[in-house]
Amino acid sequence: MIENKHDSFIIAQTIAQVREQIAAACRQSGRDVSEVQLMAVTKTVEAARVNAAIAAGVRLLGENKAQELCAKYEQYDKDEVDIHFIGHLQTNKVRQIIDKVCMIQSLDRLSLAQEIQNQCERLNRQMECLVEVNIGSEFTKSGVAPEMLENFLLSVRSFDRLKIRGIMAIPPICDTEIENERNFERMHQLFVDISSKNIDNISMDFLSMGMSGDYLLAIKHGSNLVRLGTILFGHRVYP
Numbered sequence: 001m002i003e004n005k006h007d008s009f010i011i012a013q014t015i016a017q018v019r020e021q022i023a024a025a026c027r028q029s030g031r032d033v034s035e036v037q038l039m040a041v042t043k044t045v046e047a048a049r050v051n052a053a054i055a056a057g058v059r060l061l062g063e064n065k066a067q068e069l070c071a072k073y074e075q076y077d078k079d080e081v082d083i084h085f086i087g088h089l090q091t092n093k094v095r096q097i098i099d100k101v102c103m104i105q106s107l108d109r110l111s112l113a114q115e116i117q118n119q120c121e122r123l124n125r126q127m128e129c130l131v132e133v134n135i136g137s138e139f140t141k142s143g144v145a146p147e148m149l150e151n152f153l154l155s156v157r158s159f160d161r162l163k164i165r166g167i168m169a170i171p172p173i174c175d176t177e178i179e180n181e182r183n184f185e186r187m188h189q190l191f192v193d194i195s196s197k198n199i200d201n202i203s204m205d206f207l208s209m210g211m212s213g214d215y216l217l218a219i220k221h222g223s224n225l226v227r228l229g230t231i232l233f234g235h236r237v238y239p
């Protein structure tokens with residue numbers, strides 16, 4: 001139940017505006033708007049407001065925290081919605097989320113791949129994954145180093161329950177748009193390079209990049225999945 005009709009109206013209006021912006025960015029770079037998926041990132045957003053976004057047509061949710069996902073999962077109107085995990089994932093939390101998401105975008109280490117494999121075996125299922133790339137080579141951030149990506153993909157191929165579908169990045173906050181563009185361009189180049197290598201069992205369908213502050217720039221550089229929180233729901237209020 002949505003308690004605040006006004007709020008859900010604003011969310012719907014915002015989503016319509018963001019979709020127009022996405023369509024315009026696609027036109028400008030000669031891309032078809034159907035190529036780009038819009039994800040609503042739900043961290044700290046109460047379930048009723050997430051449901052307002054779903055009512056307004058959002059079909060993809062991004063979850064950062066296992067605990068928060070488990071707390072809100074039952075309240076989501078999720079019949080026609082895909083949920084992806086996008087946050088840093090502790091190995092011991094995989095079990096809690098494995099039956100709730102259809103993709104894990106934050107695969108960043110072999111021990112995590114092993115645990116996803118184990119949990120998928122338990123449930124006799126597969127899991128789609130994106131490899132998170134530490135595109136800014138920041139030592140405080142998780143993600144596979146760009147120069148290690150190909151090796152990582154070759155190693156992760158042995159986990160037959162994982163289907164690697166592409167790559168994801170959370171680029172560093174940059175002082176200038178030029179630096180920001182350079183990171184997107186590097187990601188796009190990795191995406192194209194890996195695609196062209198046709199590695200068995202690795203497909204490059206998803207290039208997940210672009211958040212509220214830079215999603216139009218990311219689309220210009222080939223992103224086909226933008227992950228939006230603040231612009232849809234307003235600034236996050238942490239308890």
Ligand SMILES: *Cc1c(COP(=O)(O)O)cnc(C)c1O
Nearest residue numbers: 041086211212227228229230231
């Ligand atoms: C929070 C978050 C986003 C959305 O960020 P906004 O700037 O609020 O749009 C996207 N991706 C990941 C991985 C996040 O944690």
